[in-house]
Amino acid sequence: MNTISIVIPAHNEADNIGTLVQEIVVTGLECEIVVVDDGSTDDTHKRLLALKNTVPSLKVVQHDRAYGQSAAVATGIRQASGAIIATMDGDGQNNPADVPKMVEAILNSDNPNLKMVAGYRKKRDDPPWRIISSKLANAYRRSFLRDETPDTGCGLKVFYRSAFLELPFFDHMHRFLPALIKMKGGDVISVEVHHRPRTAGVSKYGTLNRLWVGIVDIFGVCWLRMRAKNVKITRCD
Structure with missing residues (x-):
């Protein structure tokens, strides 16, 4: 079994996905690479299949249609063989060179309860309007969920596969993984x-629809948190 699996959701990222996979290989990290083609209508799947000829650690999974980023992430994690999962976006804006230090942080932690290392894009290479809207959304989310995570929207996260599989699944859940x-x-x-910066393709999210969906989902996560019970077994004979 591979210890680490990198899971990448991709929808119409034909011009980005090949470079991203090659960058992961260059890091030297021994890992499985799972790319989920979420119903792309461009050459994403064709280019991924071509990459398998030179990247034996690459596993390609294809959805029959576009289900969204959360569904693609969940599919990739279920198909992955690693006990440690690293997720990153398929647009190339996350740098694979950051993954090894995040993996080291979770594996070498002296906190046995540490389940996730989340990326924090302190210096973002995005248009000003996107940076401002993201900061507002993060502040709003923290005020309700108190997840103590400055940038939950960053796709770069490292966590235990077993911890993810215990979480309730719902659309857009990838934005709330630290809180969950x-x-x-x-x-x-x-x-x-x-x-x-994104060098090819277009963003799949608009500011207004992201904000509205995020507000609705925050209330849903608040409800889940209020209803959650963490049962601890003290003895089993």
């Missing part, structure tokens, strides 16, 4: 990571 992990009693820390 904490809801289950796990600890989360954030580390600063690099952020790069």
Whole structure:
């Protein structure tokens, strides 16, 4: 079994996915690479299949249609063989060079309850309007969920596969992973990571629809947290 699996959701990222996979290989990290083609209508799947000829650690999974990022992440994690999962976006804005230090942080932690290391894009290479809207959304989320995570929207996260599989699944859950992990009693820390501009393709999210969906989902996560019970077994004979 591979210890580490990198899971990448990709929808119409034909011009980005090949470079991203090659960058992961260059890091030298021994890992499985699982890319989930979420119903792309461009050449994403074709280019991924071509990459398998030179990247034996690459596993390609294809959805029959686009189900969204959360569904693609969940599919990739279920198909992954690693006990440690690293997720990153398929647009190339996350830097694979940050993954090894995040893996080291979770594996070498003296906190046995640490379940996730979340990326923090302190210096973002995005248009000003996107940076401002993201900061407002993060502040709003923290005020309600108290997840103590400055940048939950960063796709770069490292966590235990077993911890993810215990979480309730719902659309857009990928934006709330730190809060959901904490809801289950796990600890989360954030580390600063690099952020790069998108060089090809277009963003799949608009500011207004992201904000509205995020507000609705926050109330849903608040409800889940209030109803959650973490049962601890003290004895089993």
